[in-house]
Amino acid sequence: MKTTSVLLFLTLLLTAAGEIRQAETVCLSAEEKKLYDLMMAYRKSKGLDAIPLSAKLTQVAHVHAKDLAENHDPTQQVCNLHSWSKKGGWTSCCYTADHKQAACMWNKPREIAGYESNGYEISYYFSAGADAAGGLEGWKQSNGHNQMIINEGIWKKIKWNAIGIGFYREYGVVWFGDLKDETPIEVCK
Secondary structure (H helix, E strand, C coil), X not given: CCHHHHHHHHHHHHHHCCCCCCCCCEEECHHHHHHHHHHHHHHHHCCCCCCCECHHHHHHHHHHHHHHHHHCCCCCCCCCCCCECCCCCCCCECCCCCCCCHHHHHCHXXXXXXXXXXXXXXXXXXXXXXXXXXXXXXXXXXXXXHHXXXXXXXXXXXXXXXXXXXXXXXXXXXEEECCCCCCCEEECC
């Protein structure tokens, strides 16, 4: 079993038992690192600083990507990709287009990884399998997602001090936060 699979399995095993806590080591897969590098190059092209990687937000991204892959029905239109199933040790929610459940999503980094600030997510689904280049291109084409990545619109005054990335099968998610996270993170071997 690859290191990333073992870490994700241990995190999800704890999640299933209702004991979500920070994993000892969180790492990025090669594809997750590729997305990080592409996003930071894109930000640099806009005159923006790189966002430091966050182990805690990456843990949340890993858990959510797996929850989406195993429990989200991409054909239904009510609960979007920011929704969380009832099949884990977290508060479930159906995130709808009217944003009435936004706080449920914003609170997931606290609930899952002990990140003591709100987190903001962009997510992506591709039936043939999520990948770095496809995810970034899709987000760049979506005004709201693009604004989050490059701090425009409602995100203009926020300084992102943490970012977490997770891919699982058809799903890719990225979490942004304004609180620094000094927890070590590395690329999986």
